[in-house]
Amino acid sequence: MSSNNTPIYSPQSAAAQGLQGCRRCFRLVPLPLKQCDFCGAEVSLRKQHAVQNTLAYLFTAIVLFVPANVLPIMVTSEFGSSKPSTILEGVVLLWHHGSYPTALVIFIASVLVPMAKVMALLLLCWSVVRRSPHRVQERKRLLALTELVGRWSMVDVFVVALLVALVQLAGVLTVAPGPAALAFCGVVLFTMLAAHAFDGRLLWDHAVNLKGEKVDHG
Amino acid sequence: MPGLTVQSSMACPICDCLVEMPALNADCAIYCPCCGDHLSSIKAESFDHALALALAGLALLLCATWYPFLGFSASGKEANMTLLDSATSLFGYDQPILGTIVFILMFAGPLGLLLTLITLLVLLRRPVAGSASHLLPLLARAVALLQHWNMVEVFLIGAVVSIAKISSMATIQIGLAFWCFIGFTICTIVSLACVDTVQLWRLIRMRHLAGS
């Protein structure tokens, strides 16, 4: 562990001037204040325990990811026989029926995006803990992309909700929600909370070389 | 609020760079000189456009909840659903938590978002009295929160995927509410895109200083 834990702020940053940018109303609040003097939001130079909170939400999401994929997300009953299916089974079934675009949408939104999002946030947390000064622009884009695509994983939960409401022909064809639906909903919400708990400004601290010049500012 | 001054600079929310902001009514976009991110755009009448679109979106959302959303028929039997059925039928299957989350994400949240946005934009149209000016930051805060969890477009894609998923098994009737929901989604997204958060808070501060 390094001898000093005080972060190095870039000379252009508000933090270097002892100013805290309010995350809610964009007001600059001078340092001793803990609350924004206009909107009352909590202010700080960087979000408190950003990495720890992000990791805690991520860990919850990873734990929920197991039941979300192992348990059935919905149960289809056709003429009396019920058939539970997991997320991946649903994708495979759609692929066999020839609905390739739908299968791809579900696969990307429900499998690829949550996994990529968790890995991206882990990578960002690690780079902050390691105080990496490299590839700031790339890491900034990764964080923005993570925040942008996160909500789209909810598609599968909405599909289940819609099918449960729509496909209700008693004795012929019915669809019931499976326990994985709630677990998967939890995965999406907790990865969104994780991305929100992270502080992107942390990526830019330490991006300073010994001469005090920014190194990786594109 | 005593001692509150007008500030001409802000910190970039992405990289914390201190940026000097130009005066209002300048009809331009401002980018952060450090990270290059878009900070704010000033466009004439954009709040009026946002208000008109939000009102249209609200009307369309009410239509979307009233009329049948999707119909479904197989083996001579038929079933219809409304928009809200997608949340309420989950309660029938002993999934109250999931039902509540879906209800909030696809109906209560967007409805609250449009109502708070409309109230805020109407109040901002002209200088307000002291008591009402305290309401403005609260409304803007609610809008930001509801906007962060807004998933109307995701729900719309979910509906399209659902139709694609079962169209091979049965005949699907697309109801009037479905088209209303598409209109509502477009209105909501474009309306929110018209509201620049930095300029919104600048205006709220100006109204606040004038009101107190």
Ligand SMILES: [Zn+2]
């Ligand atoms: Zn504030």
